[in-house]
Amino acid sequence: MVRYYGFLSNQKQSTLLPKVYEALLMEAMKKPEQPGFAALMKGFPHTDPYKCILCGNRLRFTNAEADRHATELLYEKLNGIGRKRWYLAEVAG
Structure with a gap:
């Protein structure tokens, strides 16, 4: 249910996931740079x-x-x- 309606849903992920990381005192994972x-x-x-x-x-x-x-x-x-x-x-x- 969290995946489809909670903070991991596609529409809410960009706004709510940073708040979850902040509440858990975690840093948001960054995408690794793709070498050329x-x-x-x-x-x-x-x-x-x-x-x-x-x-x-x-x-x-x-x-x-x-x-x-x-x-x-x-x-x-x-x-x-x-x-x-x-x-x-x-x-x-």
Whole structure:
């Protein structure tokens, strides 16, 4: 009955539950902070998702593409860099 009509009911919980904690001399529990994607990647696989795999510099967000897999985008980027290097070598040489 307390769950549906008392201080734990959905409508009254936000107003009455702090009063219950105060009467029992307890502190209200705080929600734990959810770590972000970068923190999880640095913690478990020990990789920085914002570090470039080619040069090691910090990545900067410029655009987003939907419905494309990351490996496909990376392959296109690496091929584009290879073509640029070949072109620069041809022009310089």
